[in-house]
Amino acid sequence: xxxxxxxxxxxxxxxxxxxxxxxxxxxxxxxxxxxxxxxxxxxxxxxxxxxxxxxxxxxxxxxxxxxxxxxxxxxxxxxxxxx
Amino acid sequence: xxxxxxxxxxxxxxxxxxxxxxxxxxxxxxxxxxxxxxxxxxxxxxxxxxxxxxxxxxxxxxxxxxxxxxxxxxxxxxxxxxxxxxxxxxxxxxxxxxxxxxxxxxxxxxxxxxxxxxxxxxxxxxxxxxxxxxxxxxxxxxxxxxxxxxxxxxxxxxxxxxxxxxxxxxxxxxxxxxxxxxxxxxxxxxxxxxxxxxx
Numbered sequence: 001x002x003x004x005x006x007x008x009x010x011x012x013x014x015x016x017x018x019x020x021x022x023x024x025x026x027x028x029x030x031x032x033x034x035x036x037x038x039x040x041x042x043x044x045x046x047x048x049x050x051x052x053x054x055x056x057x058x059x060x061x062x063x064x065x066x067x068x069x070x071x072x073x074x075x076x077x078x079x080x081x082x083x
Numbered sequence: 084x085x086x087x088x089x090x091x092x093x094x095x096x097x098x099x100x101x102x103x104x105x106x107x108x109x110x111x112x113x114x115x116x117x118x119x120x121x122x123x124x125x126x127x128x129x130x131x132x133x134x135x136x137x138x139x140x141x142x143x144x145x146x147x148x149x150x151x152x153x154x155x156x157x158x159x160x161x162x163x164x165x166x167x168x169x170x171x172x173x174x175x176x177x178x179x180x181x182x183x184x185x186x187x188x189x190x191x192x193x194x195x196x197x198x199x200x201x202x203x204x205x206x207x208x209x210x211x212x213x214x215x216x217x218x219x220x221x222x223x224x225x226x227x228x229x230x231x232x233x234x235x236x237x238x239x240x241x242x243x244x245x246x247x248x249x250x251x252x253x254x255x256x257x258x259x260x261x262x263x264x265x266x267x268x269x270x271x272x273x274x275x276x277x278x279x280x281x282x
Contacts, residue, residue, distance in 0.1 A: 010197025012188045016181070019267035023248065025259075043204035047183075047274075050208055054274045057215045058242035061223055063112040070129060071107055074136050075100060081140045082098045 009037050014044050018051055088152045095143055107136060110153065113244040114160050117254045120236040121161070121168035131167055135160040154250075161254055177231045178264050182271035205278070212281045219277065226276045230269050237262055238269035 009017075014037050020026050021034050038045050066074075094102040111132055118128035118135075138159045146155055187203035189195055199205070212219075227235055227243075236255055240246040246254075252262050 010188075010195075011199050012181070012183070012185075012197035015183045015271075016267070019263055019270060023263060025263065041199075043199040046205040046207045050205060050274050050278065051270055053208060053213055054270055054277055055242050056213075057219060057223055057277070058238065058273070059245070060215045061220060061227070061243050063224070063227070063239060063243060064115070065108045066111040066115070066129065066132060070133055071104060071111075074107055074133060075104060077137055078098075078100060078103045078140060081137075082096065082143070 009033050011037075011041060011044050014038075014041075015047055018048055021048075022051075022055075088148075092143070092146060092148065092152055110156060111136075113240055113246070114157070116236045116239050117157065117160060118164045120233055120255050121164035127167060128164075131164045132160065135163040138163060157250075157254060177233050177268065178261065182268055184275075208281055212277065219280070222276065222280055223273060226273055230272060233257075234265045234269035234272070237265040238273070241266055242270070 014034060017026065017030070017034060021031065026034065038048060065071075091102060091106065095106075114132045114135065115125075115128050118131040119125060122128055122131060135156070139156050142159065146152070150158070184203075187200055189198045189200055191197075215223075227239060230238065233255065237251055237257070240251045240254070241248070248259065248262055251257065252259055255262070257265070
């Protein structure tokens with residue numbers, strides 16, 4: 001993508017670039033093209049915002065850990081090995 | 084995950100059971116995900132995590148603190164998982180295909196090829212979607228379990244547990260571009276689930 005005008009990136013292409021965009025791995029030219037597209041395209045700007053909301057929400061999720069009996073077994077091993 | 088090394092190693096070496104139980108509970112969710120990406124079943128992943136923790140206990144006296152405790156623990160985990168692992172390459176199905184329903188975008192013969200169709204353009208989510216309600220939390224937690232294994236591992240490690248991209252590449256044997264593709268696919272899938280379910 002060597003974009004010089006916003007129309008060089010379609011919405012179809014842009015939505016696939018957004019994680020690379022958020023990760024900061026696009027070239028300066030590509031980043032500028034994405035920025036220009038986002039300024040002009042409300043649908044893609046909303047899509048990016050939705051991705052950000054999703055990422056933020058994931059930060060508040062609690063996930064399953066080892067079952068209690070597995071933790072108990074490890075505590076037994078801990079007592080044995082670090083006594 | 085808000086466990087710091089400060090004094091932790093000493094507490095563990097001194098036999099502080101509560102400290103050990105806390106760190107096991109905090110780090111094991113991410114460890115299970117890493118292990119599961121190297122082995123075929125949840126049960127084997129659990130065994131790998133348990134085995135890794137035993138390895139940590141046995142090696143704790145030798146830990147010199149050159150890396151953080153977490154880095155060291157995850158290194159032991161990955162070595163344990165690789166010994167039990169399948170060593171498959173990333174399943175290509177997890178990397179291919181568009182992440183937005185192609186029907187939402189205009190065709191090649193349209194005046195604006197690849198642009199959003201009027202009726203399918205994403206709309207701005209209201210403030211209620213930004214506050215994670217119990218329902219949305221449950222929905223996301225369930226949706227994560229339904230992602231393909233590598234996508235799930237990358238999304239959970241990056242966005243739930245806060246690992247860096249370079250760490251995730253190392254733990255899951257991924258190239259940086261594949262790590263980003265998996266992250267994007269997983270995020271895009273979860274976004275679409277929230278889009279349908281949002282209040």
